[in-house]
Amino acid sequence: MAGRRDGIRRTPPAAGERAEWARELLDHLRPAGRDVRGVVDWLAATVDAEVSLRDAAGALLAGTRLPLDESLVAGLAGGRIASAAWEGEGRHVRLAAIGHPARTCVLAVSRESPFDRHASDVVTHTAQVIELLLTADETAAAGHLLRRATADLRLAILQLLMVEDTVAARRVAAGLWPGLLDADTACVYVVESAPALRDRLAAECLDSTREEALVVRCPAMDGHVIVVSPREATAGALRSLVERHPGTFLGGSVWQSLARTATAYGQAVSALAVARFRADKTAVYAERTHPERLMDPAALRGWAARVLSPLDVLPHHTRAELLATTRLGLEFTAVNTAKILGVSRNTVRARMERVESLLGADFDDVTARAVVHLALHTQINLLDGRTAAGPAAHAQGLAGLLDGPAVGAWARDLLGRLDRDTRNLRRTLCTWIAAGGNAERTAQTLGVHAQTVREHVRSAEPVLERQLLAAGTDLYEVVLAHLAAGDLEQPVLTGG
Secondary structure (H helix, E strand, O other): OEOOOOOOOOOOOOHHHHHHHHHHHHHOOOHHHOOHHHHHHHHHHHOOOEEEEEEOOOOEEEEOOOOOOHHHHHHHHOOOOOEEEEEEOOEEEEEEEEEOOOOEEEEEEEEOOOOOHHHHHHHHHHHHHHHHHHHHHHHHHHHHHHHHHHHHHHHHHHHHHHOOOHHHHHHHHHHHOOOOOOOOEEEEEEEEOOHHHHHHHHHHHHHHOOOOOEEEEOOOOOOEEEEEEOOOHHHHHHHHHHHHOOOOEEEEOOOEEHHHHHHHHHHHHHHHHHHOOOOOOEEEOOOOOOHHHHOOHHHHHHHHHHHHHHHHHOOHHHHHHHHHHHHHHHHOOHHHHHHHHOOOHHHHHHHHHHHHHHHOOOOOOHHHHHHHHHHHHHHHHHOOOOOOOOHHHHOOOHHHHHOOHHHHHHHHHHHHHHHHOOOOHHHHHHHHHHOOOOHHHHHHHHOOOHHHHHHHHHHHHHHHOOOOOOOOHHHHHHHHHHHHHOOOOOOOOOOO
């Protein structure tokens, strides 16, 4: 056994030979070739040897497991010696300690021929390259874990905002981003790109907003980045970002209180659909005339309170949890709602089924979904800070709310746009709603192909300026228009 000097006469390699193996070794430091296993395999082939890279605990990291003197390995791993060499049983073995931030590893090279100058140089320089790669991997892994933890924290804050827990959201955000959520109102933006480009886009959103906004990779849509910002400058920064990237679109909400982040998110998604057809690739949610604004406020509040009254028997936290989940569940699929809230889809379905049972609603019925959505929307937008409605207003039913002249005029104007199309889009749309949004059942009723139904519904979207194939506020407003026009039967609810 010997240390760095083993008494072997070495024959200097030719200059061209040295240049060749050095070039090959350096290639392993290029970004595309940084693989410790590949370096170990290259070393084995270059010096015609068996090579093993293991950690101090004996775990094989790369190469072939070799029988080694464990006391010698312990000396290398413990830092008492830097390298060693021994021969026996027809083998010549070189060992080198490789240190990096997390732990010390041992590189062992075993071959039948003695180590000449060429082989020794290759082993020495390869050990240095492996040390660099292991250090780089450790640093990269630590950076990745930090970025992942920060991204998870941002998502947790968004999920708290989505369920209206602004106090907890501010408390979590204050640790890393002081002042981020100190404002009472904010805008929500959704930036869309190809899913493969989303990570880079999210990083650019952080840079563009100078980390003064909550930037989250959407847990439900692979190509979406959600930005919640209380600062007016964010809109301009995101527009500039979209201008620089082809195939990128931006949708923004109107200003909302932090407690209405879920509402603002729905607005941003709706605006995003418009942005896809605009030259500048951006759109802000249009504050168009909503049917609830044409109804008597006191009567609407009384009706909404009565519809949701079966939930009043629940503990406050349970009621809030069910309502928050149902609001999102009526806007998105159960799978996407689960991703947004950070719960399982079975949990989402169980909560919504409980609400269905208490309210006496069937959420497979699009009209029932639209009516419950109206009650929930009324609660969050009209009940804040309001006193309860009087008995007369409380007695007003949905039929009375929809019978008002203003609502009737709005419904006729909206649905009348469809009458200009000779394909009778209005009949198809009404039948499709009555069939629960099922194209196949609608096709059977109308005696047409299911693809024709889908094309008719898709054609109605730009005419009505609303998304219909994706369930949400846009569709529910069209359903209310049909109810007000008398084209659909009104659902019966326990409290309504």
